[in-house]
Every structure is written in structure tokens, then in C-alpha cells.
Amino acid sequence: MEILHHGGRFSVTGSCHELRLDGELSVLIDCGLLQGTDAPSANEQQLDFDTQQIKALLITHCHLDHVGRLPWLLAAGFRGPIYCTQATATLLPLVMEDAVKVGITRQEHIIDGLLSILRRLLRPVPYDSWQDVFEGLSVRFRQAGHIIGSAYIECQLASRRVVFSGDIGCKNTSLLPDPTPLEYADLLLLESTYGDRLHENRSERQTQLRMIIERCVSDRGAVLIPAFSIGRTQELLYELEAIIYDLKQRNSAAQFPLVVLDSPLAARFTEKYRDLKALWDAEAKQRLSDGRHPLAFDELHVIEHHSQHEQLVHRLQSTAEPVIIIAAGGMCAGGRITNYLKALLPDPRTDILFVGYQAAGTPGRAIQQYGPNGGYVEIDQQRITIKAQIHTLSGYSAHADQAGLLDFIGSAGGAVAAVRLTHGEAAAQRELRRKIRERFDIPVD
Numbered sequence: 001m002e003i004l005h006h007g008g009r010f011s012v013t014g015s016c017h018e019l020r021l022d023g024e025l026s027v028l029i030d031c032g033l034l035q036g037t038d039a040p041s042a043n044e045q046q047l048d049f050d051t052q053q054i055k056a057l058l059i060t061h062c063h064l065d066h067v068g069r070l071p072w073l074l075a076a077g078f079r080g081p082i083y084c085t086q087a088t089a090t091l092l093p094l095v096m097e098d099a100v101k102v103g104i105t106r107q108e109h110i111i112d113g114l115l116s117i118l119r120r121l122l123r124p125v126p127y128d129s130w131q132d133v134f135e136g137l138s139v140r141f142r143q144a145g146h147i148i149g150s151a152y153i154e155c156q157l158a159s160r161r162v163v164f165s166g167d168i169g170c171k172n173t174s175l176l177p178d179p180t181p182l183e184y185a186d187l188l189l190l191e192s193t194y195g196d197r198l199h200e201n202r203s204e205r206q207t208q209l210r211m212i213i214e215r216c217v218s219d220r221g222a223v224l225i226p227a228f229s230i231g232r233t234q235e236l237l238y239e240l241e242a243i244i245y246d247l248k249q250r251n252s253a254a255q256f257p258l259v260v261l262d263s264p265l266a267a268r269f270t271e272k273y274r275d276l277k278a279l280w281d282a283e284a285k286q287r288l289s290d291g292r293h294p295l296a297f298d299e300l301h302v303i304e305h306h307s308q309h310e311q312l313v314h315r316l317q318s319t320a321e322p323v324i325i326i327a328a329g330g331m332c333a334g335g336r337i338t339n340y341l342k343a344l345l346p347d348p349r350t351d352i353l354f355v356g357y358q359a360a361g362t363p364g365r366a367i368q369q370y371g372p373n374g375g376y377v378e379i380d381q382q383r384i385t386i387k388a389q390i391h392t393l394s395g396y397s398a399h400a401d402q403a404g405l406l407d408f409i410g411s412a413g414g415a416v417a418a419v420r421l422t423h424g425e426a427a428a429q430r431e432l433r434r435k436i437r438e439r440f441d442i443p444v445d
């Protein structure tokens, strides 16, 4: 057995690993897009490895850094089965359609062609049940608690079990169940995005979010939240509904902020999240049965058309109203959020709230770094002065922190023989490696 890494070994994007058996048969685990400023553009990410021997693709979840090179895999002639959970199979065509449109081509016949191949190859499987991929390899998808449908994948070979973590979620994530405890692994390939950090806990996060929203209501300045379409956006909506619900209980006459989801794609995913409510955690299901609508509350408005988006940007620049905007892209490198940032970063009443990882070199990272000192950021070649308040709430990021990753290894009760770190920057991996050796005394590379 051999494991080759075609991306995401020492970086947080481009996750793509090949598990090769006997030299001739192999499976690919994820086929993610390289992102960040140093990455080639999406339409230049042809696969630079041989795909002839790849008999199947296993997908941990449908974030682009795990599935974004799938069009290139199909273009290279791959026609094997694509195994993933049922929820991932529901979301994946939407993700693919958008990824191809944004990054590769808008030609409808090519997109339709790719989607029909994709639908033909998809093999949705339930959680927790073993599937034979080919002789000598069975796989099982287990709850990863990262986004809806996310899984870590156990690969059972004749005499070894190799586990690919995908992205591991935090415990107590809104809407989602906790990751299933790990049974055992001869080798665990473990993501390490936040290997050197600890998140705020959920109640601290909620307190901070509530304070930001109360400030938004009192100073009538906008709150801008750059967010990815899948996962964080729905978690945030869930928490915003809870805060607004609470405000209403306490003072039904008060003014409540408007929550604007300015992303047609995020709105479509939110709809899917609502459809997939069978996968929500107990707390979220309880709210539903209490008659609340965590992902479709009264104050939530969706902006579809670009003209409405432009109108709102102009309106917020010239008026004062308590509005919370959630818009893509999550790292401020493109998408509708950039228009809000250009218009509202110079306004001291604005709050920018980061809820996800900001990769080095992105405008998001620059705002985080230089914003608090009254610096500036370059967006679309324009130099924008930052007078807004900058906040980072790391707990919404849907990736386990250092403690969560260590607990995940620990959940196997000592039955992890070796770990290989993936999906993390060098500093995070160094620190996590040290902690794993210290706590478990097992080999880590």
C-alpha cells in the first residue's frame, strides 16, 4: 500500500490523496481545488498526475478545497464510481455547477455534460455502513460534524485500516451532530487547519456575536460577514435567529436587525440544508418542533439579482440602518462581499466579522492583520482605508481546533497506531505534531 498526495499535504487547500494498492489499483480521496493567491486559476488546474489506475473517487464533503478539481478528473477521462454520503450527493451538483461557471466556463452545454456524467457516477451511501469498492478495499463513511453530509472515511484493506479525516468539525457545532468517535486506525491522515489554535467556546462566541449585533442596532451601522456558501452561512443564520428570537422575547417593541443573505448560491444551499433537516442535531430539531424556523425566519431576506445587490450597497453607503449582510466570498478575494467592503470599510460604524479561515495573501487576511491599526487593504486594485471594527470569531469555522483534533485521536481510546498530518500550514502542523507525540506517544509525520 502506498499513499500519494496530489494536494493538501502541507497546505489548507487542494486536498487530494491517492491510496494505491499493489501498484495497479487505487482510489482517490477528494479532488480539491488549490486556492489562495499563489494558486493557479481554476481553469489552469488540470491534474498533473496519472489517473488511469484510479478506480473510484471517495468524497469526504463538498467544500471546493475537497471537490473543486473534479471537473478536471472527469475531463481526464475518469468514469469510475464516486462514493459520498447521500447529503453530499444532493449538494455536489450545485457546487459543481457553480465552480465550473465561476472558474472554468459558462458554456451551458459543457456544464450540462459534466453534470450528467457526474450524476451517473455518483454512488450515495448511508453513514456507518461498509461498502465494497473493489476486492481488497471496503470503505465506511462516518459523521465528521463539519458541514451537512461531511464524513471521515475508513478504508479497510486486507490487513490495515487507513482513515482519511477530511475536515473534522467542532463539537457542539450549531445544527450538526458531533463527529462519531473513531474506532481504530493503523494510519490516520488527519487535517490540521487549526492545529496550533484554540477556538472560543460556543457560548463565548454567541456572547460576542450578540454584542456586535446590539452595537449594529444602536449605531445603525452594517455588520459584514464574509462567508462561504456551505456550512458557516447556515450555522450563522441559525445563531442569528436565536439572538433575534431572544431579543424579541425580552423586548417585543425593539427594532430588530435585518439579516440579508446576499448570495443566490448560499440561499440555494440554505434551502438544501432545510430539506436535509433529518441530519440536524437534536437542539435544532427541537427548535423546529417548537414552531421556530432557524433557517427561514421573518427577518431573513435573500438577494438574488445583481441590481438589487448594487442598490443595497449604495443605500447602505448613504443611509444608516441596522443590517447584517452575509455575502461570499469567504476570504474577500472576490464575490459580492468586495463591493460592500469597498463601500463600508472606511465607515467607523461598520463591523466586519470573520467567521472562517483567512488564507495568507488574501484580502481577508490583510483586513484582519492591518484593520485594527487603521491600516488599508487593496481590493480590485483599489486602496481602501479601514475604519471599521474588525472581529474574528474562530469558533464558527466548522474545523476542530487543536483540542478537538487531539480529542478525535483520543476518541479511539489508544487505538490509533500512527498519524500523518495533512491540510494545514507548516506552523500548525509543527505544533500539532508536538502535541500528538506528547499526549499519545505515537509516530506522526
Ligand SMILES: [Zn+2]
Pocket: 061, 063, 066, 146, 167
Ligand atoms: Zn471543509
